[in-house]
Amino acid sequence: MKSARVAYEGDIFHAALMEDRLKLSNGKTVTEEEVVWLPPIQTKTCFALGLNYMDHASELEFQAPEEPLVFLKGPNTFIGHRGRTKRPQDVTHMHYECELAVVIGKQTKNVRQSEAYDYVAGYTIANDYAFRDYLENYYRPNLRVKNRDHSTPLGPWFVDASDITDPMNLKLRTFVNGEKVQEGSTKDMIFGIPHLIEYLSGFMTLNPGDLILTGTPKGTVDTKVGDEVITEIEGLGQLKNTIE
Template structure:
């Protein structure tokens, strides 16, 4: 099932996809363009942990002239970075290079501590799409991107759907693509991840407890390009959804 979280008639609703429309909990159906889309995540009674992978596709590491990592390169993001489907992401006026990153997001489904790889999928609740923008101007070190690179408000659109894990037969064989103003600029597949979903659940839960609702952004393949105000970016992952975002001038 595909779940969404929306603002409709001045109230926040949970909804599910139903024949191209959105069905609310009270049974009403509304059109997708009649709502304001929020990140498709239920609130959690604590700060949500958002873990993000850098250079998790060998072709992207090569694109940036780095050797593929031997251990996950991870940074932490704040929840204020998240925004929804069809929302705006703001590009600071002074920057020279800001690019999208189409990423599969793992949403933790239950408390995970010291999980073994063979059991990892039991702890995944679902998947969504993220577009984790990066501002190259502020980048000092790909291994430790500073806060202005990856932790700006609105810099991580997510959605439109949270897809139940049981409805995705093989999350490690999903096509990814990005278009800018309708032109295909990025194409890849989750099978090319260096560190796959089971590895990441085992790796993180070995030294920290993952809680329901925590997110793991799994990195992007090569093909990133600069995005300017007015550009419409669509990051799409097969079976998960097409996330639409527009760049605006800050």
């Protein structure tokens, strides 16, 4: 099942796709253009992975990490489908990152990899923009690189885990102004979803609504003001964003 969160006429609703319209949780149907899309979940702790695809690490001339390279993101960073992300005036390189986002569904601590999927509620798409000018190095990304307001579109849909047969074999693609600029597969992650859940839960409690952004494959290029960026993951849909 796919579900979204939207704002319409001053209220917030859950929404489902019904042919070419959205059916709100109050029964009303509207077009996609009539609503403001919100992140499909209300995020709690967000863990983000750096250099979790071998080809992306090679692209940046970095060695792949020997254990997950994890940093945290604040709730201020997230916006919904069709949102707008600002490019700072002093930035010379701002690039998209198409990422599979894993939503934790049950509280857990010290879970084994073999049981990790039991604690996943579902999945969505993240576009975790990076502002390369502020980067000290990929092993220690500072706050300005990954925590600027509205810098991480999320959505449009939350997709139940039961609807995704193999989350470790999904195609990812990014389009800028209609041109395909990035393509990869989740099967190429260095640290897969079960490994990440075991790793994180090994030293802290994971809670419902926690989010794991699993990294991006190679193919990240600079984006400009006015660019329309679409990040797409097989089975999850397309997430649209505009740079302003």
